[in-house]
Amino acid sequence: MQPRVVLVTGASRYLGARVAAELQADPSIERVIAVDTVAPPPDVQIRLGRTEFVRADIRNPLIAKVIAQGDVDTVVHMNVIATPLGAGGRTSMKEINVIGTMQLLAACQKAPSMRKLVVKSTTAIYGSSPRDPALFTEDASPRAIPRSGYAKDAVEVEGYVRGFGRRRPDVTLSVLRFTNFIGPVIETPLTRYFSLPVVPTVFGFDPRIQLCHEDDGVEALRRATLEDHPGIYNVGGPGVLLLSQAIRRLGRPSFPVLSPAVSMVAQLFRRAGVVDFSPEQMRYLEHGRCADVSRLTNEFGWSPRPTAHAFEDFVRARSGSHLFNPELAVAAEQRLLDALVRRRTASDGAVGA
Amino acid sequence: MPEATVIPLEPRGGGSDARARRAAQARRDRAEEAAPSEPAPPPAPPVAAPSDWERKLAGGLAFLRRRLTGDYEIDDFGFDPDLTDHVLLPPLRPLYDKWFRVETRGLDNVPDVGGALVVANHSGTVPIDALMTTLALLDHHPAHRHLRMLGADLVFTLPVVAPLARKAGNTLACNADAERLLAGGELVGVWPEGFKGIGKPFSERYKLQRFGRGGFVSAALRTGVPIIPCSIVGAEEIYPMIGNAKSLARLLGLPYVPITPFFPWLGALGAVPLPSKWIIEFGEPIETKDLGGAAAADDPMLVFNLTDQVRETIQSTLYTLLMQRRSVFF
Numbered sequence: 097m098q099p100r101v102v103l104v105t106g107a108s109r110y111l112g113a114r115v116a117a118e119l120q121a122d123p124s125i126e127r128v129i130a131v132d133t134v135a136p137p138p139d140v141q142i143r144l145g146r147t148e149f150v151r152a153d154i155r156n157p158l159i160a161k162v163i164a165q166g167d168v169d170t171v172v173h174m175n176v177i178a179t180p181l182g183a184g185g186r187t188s189m190k191e192i193n194v195i196g197t198m199q200l201l202a203a204c205q206k207a208p209s210m211r212k213l214v215v216k217s218t219t220a221i222y223g224s225s226p227r228d229p230a231l232f233t234e235d236a237s238p239r240a241i242p243r244s245g246y247a248k249d250a251v252e253v254e255g256y257v258r259g260f261g262r263r264r265p266d267v268t269l270s271v272l273r274f275t276n277f278i279g280p281v282i283e284t285p286l287t288r289y290f291s292l293p294v295v296p297t298v299f300g301f302d303p304r305i306q307l308c309h310e311d312d313g314v315e316a317l318r319r320a321t322l323e324d325h326p327g328i329y330n331v332g333g334p335g336v337l338l339l340s341q342a343i344r345r346l347g348r349p350s351f352p353v354l355s356p357a358v359s360m361v362a363q364l365f366r367r368a369g370v371v372d373f374s375p376e377q378m379r380y381l382e383h384g385r386c387a388d389v390s391r392l393t394n395e396f397g398w399s400p401r402p403t404a405h406a407f408e409d410f411v412r413a414r415s416g417s418h419l420f421n422p423e424l425a426v427a428a429e430q431r432l433l434d435a436l437v438r439r440r441t442a443s444d445g446a447v448g449a
Numbered sequence: 450m451p452e453a454t455v456i457p458l459e460p461r462g463g464g465s466d467a468r469a470r471r472a473a474q475a476r477r478d479r480a481e482e483a484a485p486s487e488p489a490p491p492p493a494p495p496v497a498a499p500s501d502w503e504r505k506l507a508g509g510l511a512f513l514r515r516r517l518t519g520d521y522e523i524d525d526f527g528f529d530p531d532l533t534d535h536v537l538l539p540p541l542r543p544l545y546d547k548w549f550r551v552e553t554r555g556l557d558n559v560p561d562v563g564g565a566l567v568v569a570n571h572s573g574t575v576p577i578d579a580l581m582t583t584l585a586l587l588d589h590h591p592a593h594r595h596l597r598m599l600g601a602d603l604v605f606t607l608p609v610v611a612p613l614a615r616k617a618g619n620t621l622a623c624n625a626d627a628e629r630l631l632a633g634g635e636l637v638g639v640w641p642e643g644f645k646g647i648g649k650p651f652s653e654r655y656k657l658q659r660f661g662r663g664g665f666v667s668a669a670l671r672t673g674v675p676i677i678p679c680s681i682v683g684a685e686e687i688y689p690m691i692g693n694a695k696s697l698a699r700l701l702g703l704p705y706v707p708i709t710p711f712f713p714w715l716g717a718l719g720a721v722p723l724p725s726k727w728i729i730e731f732g733e734p735i736e737t738k739d740l741g742g743a744a745a746a747d748d749p750m751l752v753f754n755l756t757d758q759v760r761e762t763i764q765s766t767l768y769t770l771l772m773q774r775r776s777v778f779f
Binding site for chain 1: 503506507510511513514516517518519520521523524525526527529602605606607608609610611612615616620621623625626629
């Protein structure tokens, strides 16, 4: 079914604005309504083009009016936020995520025009534990259900979304569970982590990580909105990187911290406002988390770029801040080998003479 | 660039075809390594073939550079063949050749390509038997196959051990992972006795314990791969466990803390395994292709029977091998 009027929540944030910009560029869509509590920055506003921006809080029943009056048939819910830093504390973050979703879904349920709901979720709902399978499939049940932070919110949001799906079976429901985002522009706790001059790791652990390029995130949401793909999908780059491998590709030194000291160091970083590490993310740094994206690849007929390529793009964008240039290693190796050959040639010459 | 930058190739891969392809690829790689960005330099005057140590040094340098720049590939399970082949396995080879003098039998029962499940008995308090089986298949099987082992939860909770286990190609013993590996055409190894087998007292040596819940059989049935029973003789005697420090084990959260005639009394010296003579025999494969796939995996009676069949095969082979063995150490 071709969407006619699309409502995008969380449109002032980076990904939300990019999705709204993509959708408004599609002439087959009549109207794109963007909703957020704060107005997007001016440079983003230009990119939003013909998007109508409504400054509203999805926690407020006002959202029902926007949906009803706009005759909205497709809602792209991207207002589940990952970090309390931008939201003004954990309490307010939880309110926006959970209460906001409830309000939005209540409004959607009441709207007869509703045909499609696309929800941006996260693979963080699978948790992170040493007893996890190597790759999570969409129907895997987590061994350790996340008990705090963003991941817990996401679990609750998905619960409400499931409830909505039961009550409105006529609405096409797509839930996209994204892995951690990476890319030249996007700012997430993980990109901030990788931007630290010395990257702290947990001693004795080297998790596998899977990343989704920001452009692929936008593309997945665009396809889910324009095409019909009911169901739950893991979205991320195929393949994995080891954390240590990623840090080396970045050309930065890592600093292993003993497990018991980890929470202390994490707190230090949080207080300094450098990187906000929730206990979930600390577990992620120990055990990692990777998802099987074959359902997405088969159903969408499209695959995000591999994790390694997505990370390469990030590395390229930050290459100015290399502390250790990989080309140095190549050059050093070459010099040593050349010296070796010279030495042998010299000794051969001596024998010949 | 002269041939001085030759990096020794590991003898890997299936047919000569695959090997030739890989060699060609390696030559290309080498050429790229030799000249990262500039055009190829003019051919140097012919020099004598590089000596052995130079070749080794060049290989070591290339390895070091790959590690420093993160320029290596891992698979979805975290398997790092570069590290496994160059760092993790080489120190085990003297143990395999000189210390335990491992003798392998029936290697031709292990297929050259495609998924297969190697099921073996577990013993020796420390899973050295698993490492030796890995080496047997990598070094002595004609196709030089990497054995991807399924490990207990505990392995993946321990710091240092957990990442090493993953990098060596192992993963958690759960059906999802086993089926994913087998479906991907990997050779998977499983020790279904688990801690019951490896941590059993010396008095019960070579008596097979319960074979888990048959999870490995249902994984093989679902993917239709052959089950290869593997009997290992010699591992029981490396650390004869005569006692178990139960309270210490509970304190450390371990399944057991072994007490042997030498450990912990002799300290680090007591941790040296006894040089028993080993035999690893791979038995006739049990085909599961025609048993009915996923439907058969949901038939508990069939799964139990097949589990028992594998267990009986290994047990009887163990008795035969023990009869043939002249002594524990020779």
